[in-house]
Amino acid sequence: MPKEYDYDLVVIGGGPAGSSAAFAAVKKDIKVALLEKENSIAETVRTSGVTWIQNIKEFGIPDDCFNPIKNFSFCSPNNEVTISDTVPRAAVLDVRKTYRWLANESRKLGVDIFVKMNIKNVIKNEKGDIVGVSGTGPNGKTTFHSKVVIDATGFPSTICKAMGFVHQWKRFGAGAEYEMKVEHVDSDTWWLMVGQQYSPAGYAWIFPLGDNIVRIGVGVGKPESDVDPTQRLDEIIKKKLGPIKKLGKLKKIEFHYGLIPNDGLSRKTVFNNLILVGDSAGQANPLVLEGIRYAIKFGRVAGKVAADAIKSGNTNKKSLYPYEANWRKEIESKINSAGKVQDRWLGLTDEGWDKELDIIKELKSEEFIDFIKADFGLSNMIKLATHHPKLVVRQLFNIVKGKK
Numbered sequence: 074m075p076k077e078y079d080y081d082l083v084v085i086g087g088g089p090a091g092s093s094a095a096f097a098a099v100k101k102d103i104k105v106a107l108l109e110k111e112n113s114i115a116e117t118v119r120t121s122g123v124t125w126i127q128n129i130k131e132f133g134i135p136d137d138c139f140n141p142i143k144n145f146s147f148c149s150p151n152n153e154v155t156i157s158d159t160v161p162r163a164a165v166l167d168v169r170k171t172y173r174w175l176a177n178e179s180r181k182l183g184v185d186i187f188v189k190m191n192i193k194n195v196i197k198n199e200k201g202d203i204v205g206v207s208g209t210g211p212n213g214k215t216t217f218h219s220k221v222v223i224d225a226t227g228f229p230s231t232i233c234k235a236m237g238f239v240h241q242w243k244r245f246g247a248g249a250e251y252e253m254k255v256e257h258v259d260s261d262t263w264w265l266m267v268g269q270q271y272s273p274a275g276y277a278w279i280f281p282l283g284d285n286i287v288r289i290g291v292g293v294g295k296p297e298s299d300v301d302p303t304q305r306l307d308e309i310i311k312k313k314l315g316p317i318k319k320l321g322k323l324k325k326i327e328f329h330y331g332l333i334p335n336d337g338l339s340r341k342t343v344f345n346n347l348i349l350v351g352d353s354a355g356q357a358n359p360l361v362l363e364g365i366r367y368a369i370k371f372g373r374v375a376g377k378v379a380a381d382a383i384k385s386g387n388t389n390k391k392s393l394y395p396y397e398a399n400w401r402k403e404i405e406s407k408i409n410s411a412g413k414v415q416d417r418w419l420g421l422t423d424e425g426w427d428k429e430l431d432i433i434k435e436l437k438s439e440e441f442i443d444f445i446k447a448d449f450g451l452s453n454m455i456k457l458a459t460h461h462p463k464l465v466v467r468q469l470f471n472i473v474k475g476k477k
């Protein structure tokens with residue numbers, strides 16, 4: 074029997090963006106459904122889960138969901154840098170635990186979560202605006218009518234594609250990683266490994282999770298390189314390249330693979346009755362291709378703005394625009410600057426990377442975090458200028474401006 078439901082808001086995708094949008098919306102006393110196609114929230118992990126302590130605290134993520142990091146090591150073919158701190162400023166998330174916590178917070182407030190609900194189609198009114206979605210659930214064809222739909226389906230962007238508003242991402246990162254038990258690891262130090270042998274357009278990483286468990290991965294920029302990240306990952310592990318050697322015996326626990334958009338902020342993210350958030354909106358920092366904190370932060374903004382619009386009785390694109398205005402104001406210029414740094418990095422030879430690490434070496438931990446987070450605001454640049462010799466500041470400014 075076909076199933077039909079009526080909600081004020083339907084959110085598609087139970088990742089960090091979708092759960093956060095549902096959480097913020099239900100707080101405003103509207104009827105919210107969160108639809109996830111997998112058997113459970115975060116059944117498949119598609120991310121390395123690095124984020125920042127400041128954001129973790131802001132979101133209220135519990136302490137048992139992450140491993141804190143206070144040393145940041147980089148290596149290139151002939152150079153190595155470690156920036157150390159006394160306090161942790163970064164973290165590696167237990168992705169399943171965190172994503173399930175996010176979804177559960179929304180469930181506790183009254184969101185109806187439907188798993189095994191694979192949404193494929195949109196329902197339109199006579200004007201062509203979206204008024205619901207349909208797909209296949211445990212009981213067959215299922216339809217959800219709603220005043221607003223939030224597309225939080227991540228990279229595939231299923232809903233906005235079905236509306237004909239967007240095409241597949243042209244530029245994206247492909248990443249493969251193993252979660253592994255290792256013999257020796259410093260659990261508060263991460264490694265980023267750069268240069269041709271690791272990735273011709275990207276980087277490799279070792280992110281520790283505590284208990285002698287690490288995520289070792291390779292990310293490759295597409296279409297810049299046709300290297301298969303899984304194959305490259307297997308090769309660097311087999312050869313025990315660079316810091317992998319220090320880990321001793323390795324035992325695979327789980328394999329993760331994922332795609333992340335890298336087309337900049339090229340999409341419109343509000344339409345009549347529809348919002349795009351997280352990876353479906355392309356909200357990722359291109360420097361290290363991280364998007365979890367944006368997904369949570371702007372997910373919450375999207376949920377709040379959608380609920381306000383629903384309560385006002387007007388859900389057209391103008392009523393939903395405060396969401397887009399919010400995220401553009403917060404990250405647009407930073408992401409554009411980060412895109413220039415990324416372009417410079419994509420063009421670096423091994424020798425160029427060796428030199429780049431010498432510049433990065435000059436940064437204090439806090440400055441390094443601002444940099445890697447793409448927090449290139451004026452006040453941070455002024456702080457840099459007052460704390461460093463002219464040459465270093467000029468080099469750093471040139472990096473941010475994307476000059477070779």
Ligand SMILES: Cc1cc2nc3c(=O)[nH]c(=O)nc-3n(C[C@H](O)[C@H](O)[C@H](O)COP(=O)(O)OP(=O)(O)OC[C@H]3O[C@@H](n4cnc5c(N)ncnc54)[C@H](O)[C@@H]3O)c2cc1C
Nearest residue numbers: 086088090110120121123192227248331351352363364365
């Ligand atoms: C290899 C790799 C490593 C990464 N490492 C980091 C990192 O270290 N730190 C960081 O911050 N970011 C990282 N990212 C990026 C980060 O994972 C994303 O930015 C983030 O997951 C975006 O969240 P989201 O909720 O928008 O999408 P997703 O996390 O992709 O969630 C989308 C959800 O929607 C569901 N879904 C999709 N289609 C449908 C459908 N048709 N019907 C129902 N449900 C559907 C999916 O099953 C999924 O649960 C990485 C990405 C990759 C690929």
